[in-house]
Amino acid sequence: MKRAFAQFSAILSRLVMALLAAAALALLIFGHKPTAYRLPNGQRVHGRIVVSFWENWTRFEEAAMRDIVNKFNLSQHRIFVHMVSVSQADLKTVISVAGGDPPDIVVLWSGDMGAFIGHHALTSLQSMVRAGIVTRHTYVPYVWKVCAPFGKLYALGATPETCALYWNKTFFAQAGLNPNRPPTTLRQLDAYARKLTIIGRHGQLIRAGFLPTEPGWWNSFWGVYFGNHLYNYKTGYFNIDTPQQIAAYRWFQSFSRQYGYRAVDNFQSGFGQFNSPLNAFMCGKVAMEMQGPYFANFIRRNRPALAGHFGVAPFPCAHRPAGMDTYGDVDVWAIPRHARHVQAAKEVLTFFIRQANIEELNHLHCKPSPLRAVSRSFIRHNPNPYVMVFENAMRHHHVAIAPPSPIWMRVNSQLNVMAQRIWLGASVKRSLAYTQHLVNRWVRTSERMAALRARENP
Known part of the structure; x- marks a missing residue:
């Protein structure tokens, strides 16, 4: 009797979850949409084409994008752009495309591009x-490569970022290091980290000089700083178990x-949230950290006393000058x-990518401009x-980007699992070899599926 009841409960739970998922999907695609729109000055909108725009920024970053949208609408x-801040915009866009009712414009991560292009979920911008x-020649090289990975344009760069080394100048001085001279090689980084680390009487970490797992957002890309090219654009395969990768993850x-x-x-379980004064770097638990340009904005807002007491420099490389090999990302409009x-959406995007508007957006995000042409005032007043x-x-x-593979998100997830196992003590060589074998199988399966889709939709 108990077994039958348990089986019934399991079936009922799955049914309820399925109904909830169906309701959520229906709400997303067919849910309530505003019938009346207003300009920032309160004037009602009449007779305009309404372009729906989903963006995934929040708080002050969302407000920065809204300023540009308001400028366009006025x-x-x-045309009237109706902007909505949407969490998990990439996933919801996939669902809406499948349902035939997507937004007209969406903000995506660079890592989304391979899957969206591979599954024909984006409109070409070649016109x-x-x-x-x-x-x-509009964009810096790596941003163009993200937007047009195989020569055909599918997106436009919005807010870019590369990774750099942030360091606490006060801690450098306390450790007898020159506060204005960051490490320029990985060997120096390791030596500085040892000097900056403080260990308590019982062996507990009080302060870490550097941890590659803080914040841990780029554990798939440590090979970049050892000269590895993770993706082969000609074959579509990944370079995971190379000598450069082995060296990188042994260092990790x-x-x-x-x-x-x-x-x-x-130690890390006591860290606060990223966007808070208890962030590990902001509250002094980590002396050096890899981060992007936006981090300066979060420091300014959460820990203003730290302003003037931290520095930023190119992240060191194993075999080349610091900054010559790095990872780059960019949010894109598609x-x-x-x-x-x-x-109408293309007209909106044409407005968005004007130099003045791109610079205003990235100024408010504390980021550089993705454009090749940059005004002096943008740099001077940033x-x-x-x-x-x-x-x-x-x-x-030599800016590495998320591979434009249709299976990149799956591969990235597996690389993070691999990094976690290595962190816990697994063999570096065996972990890389296993992951290489597994990903090779996924690539072959993806190629077969792509060939099948091509035959079904010539």
Whole structure:
């Protein structure tokens, strides 16, 4: 009787979950949409094409984008952009495309591009290239590569970022290091980290000089700083178990071996949220950290007393000068497939990528501009005092990006699992070899599925 009841409960639970999922999907695609729109001055909108725009920023970053949208809406009388902040915009866009009712414009992560392009979920923007509105010379090289990974344009760069080293100058001085001279090689980084680390009487970490797992957002890309090219654009395969990767993840593992992964885990469990005064770097629990340009904005808002007491420099590389190899990301604007107002959406994007508007948006985000042409006033008045560190890094030709593979999100998830196992003491060589074998199988399966889709939709 109990077994039958348990089976019934399980079936009922699955049924309820399925109904909730169906209701959520229906609400997302067919849910309530405003019938009346107003301009920032309160004037009602009449007779305009309404372009729906989903963006995934929040708080002050969302407000910055809304300023640009308001400027567009007030600049003409034909189109009205209705902007909505949407969590998990990428996932919801996939669902809405499948349902035939996507937004007209969406903000995506660069890591989304491979899957969206591979599954024909984006509208080509090649007409904007042919019209001369945007060309490969509009953007810095890596941003163009994200937007047009195989030569065909599918998105436009919005807010870019590369990774750099943040360091606490006060802690450097206390440890007998020059507060104005950050490490320029990984060997120096390791030596500085040891000097900056404080261990308590019972072996517990009080302060870490550097931890590759804090914040742990780029554990798939440590090979970049050892000269590895993770993705082969010609074959579509991944370079996971290369000598450069082996060296990178042995370096990565050395930190957990030095301090003990349990001690590090206990230490990190006390860290506050990223966007809070208790952020590990902001509250002084970590002396050096890899972060992007936006971090200066969060420091300014959460820990203003730290202003003037931290520095930013190119992240060190194993075999090349610091900054020559780095990872770059960029949020992009795209038009989903089946969008209702494609031409109007392209007009909106044309407005968004004007130099003045791009610079205003990135100024408010404390980021560099993705454009090749940058005004002096943008640099001079940028609230990020280290914006030139990121501007310079973006212009190198060795900026690694998220691979434009249709299975990248799955591969990235597996690489993070691999990194976690290595952190906990697994063999670096065996972990990389296993992951390489597994991902190779996924690539072959993806190729077969792509060939099948091509035959079904010639």
